Amino acid sequence: MMHIDEDSAAAALAESMRVLRSRSNGRVPVSRLPDEILLMVFKDIEEEKRLDGYDSDDDETDDRVGDAPACLVVTHVCRHWRKIALECPTLWTLIRSTPPLWLDVVLERSQKAPLVVSYTAFSISVLEDCMDKVLLHLPxxxxxxxxxxxxEVAHVMDLLSSQPAPMLEKFKFFLYNSLPTTVSTPNTIFQGQAPLLRHLDVFISDRIWSSCIFGGLRTLRVVRPSLPDLLSALRCMPTLEQLSLVYGLSRSVQPIPFNKVPLARLKSITVDGISLQNAVSLLAHLALPVDIKIALQLSPITGPHTFADLFSVMGEHPDGSGPVFRSLRVIKPNPSGLAVQFSTSTTINSHYSWDPQDDDIRLSIECYNEDLEAHPNGPFDEIPRDTAINICQIIAQRRPQAFFSGEFESIQMQGCSDFIGGLTAALRIEGSSNVTYPSLRVLELQDILFDGHELQDLRDVFIMRAQHNVPVHDLRFRLCKDLTADQMQLFQEVVVNGIDCDEYTLEHSQA
Known part of the structure; x- marks a missing residue:
């Protein structure tokens, strides 16, 4: 009897302590927050985890460990918080390689709320235990x-074709630890019903993305399609706004239709790892808006086509119009590369990216030499230099007129001492009327080591331009080395506003 009384007393004491703790917690300011505020905090927790892991462009992401629900932690704080969290289905909609332990919990607690799913099937067990179950909720x-x-591609495609996807807005499909490959896919993906789908990103060389159900797409990112397949798909995507091609174009023996594909709403096109010849072929078959943003990563610079051909197909607009470029940047981003960017602004953002976010940079071309990367001490460094000279001369000769409308007011050259010779040749005035870059006012040379006659030749050109009433107004040196005091003085005399040197350049100048 004494033992039973002791147990009862202990239980009563524990309950009393629980009540006291509950009352004490109730006096804490956070416990007096309205339910609406707590719910907002919980949603922030869930959203932070969603943004931290989902919608990443890193194809190497490994989600093998899996994730427990983001708001699981708040359900263990107190009964009140747990009640709020469990009564909000949208807190349980993120499924990011969620392990079987929590998958059923999430699917139950999310009720009928729209799901955000990111899954990696790295084994048959995950495919059978988790992904099969998740895709049952495809609608x-x-x-x-x-x-x-x-x-597992074939099995997953069967699952994707088993039900419609009326709520699907974004679909990304990658092959895990494998190169793109062609698989047999059904034509009834999502049973032909995905009316809200706007973003498609596929790492697979199959024409899954050419289905008519993708006609409402705004964004398409596809890996190494053939040009005929791509053009066929684009004809069914009149509302497309962003097009990205990864690894360029694959070879194909299929015939290519002669008529162009109209893409009146396209805002940007990004292509990496494409040859100059394929870039010309691609752009020649697209009817692009005048204000399109283009970013091309070319490798290697070989083949029958030239940059004049590339600029020609870009400049073919029915009304003869084209972007009005105000500034030009030539930069050497790495030992094997060269980049040229054109901006509609008078200045170019200092942060270089071959696919810039700056809307003023309307055309970016990055060329890199694979042979130089493989053999850094080999005889391949002349190819990027010739490329720079070639581009500068084409611009100077204003070919084609439609593409290079407007006048360049500023030019920036960064990290490329060898390219100054090409710029000097382009700026040189030949005859009494052949004035190149007549609106040029600012020239900025950045991160350059001067070790030859580049500056003397450039000064001679400045004198010539001043004599023809098209002088350079500002010459800027940034992060440069081995300028002499005499060279600085000589340029002071031929530049309208004199030269502007940063502290680094002054410190590394020669006495």
Whole structure:
């Protein structure tokens, strides 16, 4: 009897302590927050985790460990918080390689709310235990990102074709740890019903992305399609705004239609790893808006086509119009590369990217030499230099007129001492009327080591331009080395506003 009384007393004491703790916690300011405020905090927690892991462009992301629900932690704080969290289905909609332990919990607690799913099927067990179960809820998935091995592609495609996807807005499909490959896919993906789909990102060389159900796309990112397949798909995407091609174009023996594909709403096109010849072929078959943003990463610079051909197909607009460029940047981003960017602004943002976010930079061309990367001490450094000279001369000769409308007011050259000779040749005035870059006012030379006659030749050109009433107004040196005091003085005499040197250049100048 005494033992039973002791147990009862202990239980009563524990309950009393619980009540006291509950009352004490109730007096804490955070416990007096309205439910609406707590719910906003919980949603921020869930959203932070969603942004931290989902919608990443890193194809190497490995989600093998899996994630427990983001708001699981708040359900363990107190009964009140747990009640609020469990009564809000939208807190349980993120499924990011969620392990089987929590998958059923998330699917139940999310009720009928739209799901955001990111799953990696790195094994048959994950495919059977998790992904099969998740894709049963395909009709309420809003964002879907799948990474599968080539051995599971067929099975996953069957699952994707088993139901419609009326709520799907974004679909990403990658092959896990594998190169793009062609697989047999059904034509009934999503049973032909994905009316809200606007973003498609596929790492697979199959014409899954050419289905008519993708006609409402705004964004398309596809890996190494053939040009005929791509053009066929684009004809069914009149509302497309962003087009990205990864690894350029694959070879194809299929005939290419002669008529161009109209893409009146396209805002940007980004292509990496494409040859100059394929870039010319691609742009020649697209009817692009005048204000399009183009970013091309070319490798290697070989083949029958030239940059004049590339600029010609870019400049073919029915009304003869084109972008009005105000500034030009030539930069050497690495030992094997050369980049040229054209901006509609009088200045170019200092942060270089071959695919810039700056809307003023309307055309970016980066060329890199694979041979130089493989053999850094080999005889391949002349190819980027010739490329720079070639581009500068084409611009100077204003070919074609439609593309290079407007006048360059500023030019920036960064990290490329060898290219100053090409610029000097382009700026030189030949005859009494052949004035190149007549609106040029600012020239900035950055991160350059002067070790030859480049500056003397450039000064002679400045004198010549001043004599023809088209002088350079500002010459800027940034992060340069081995300028002499005599050279600085000589330029002071031929530049309208004199020269401007940063502290680094002054410190590394010769006495």
């Amino acid at each position: 309420r998935i809003k964002h879907l990102e799948l990474r599968v091995s080539e051995y």
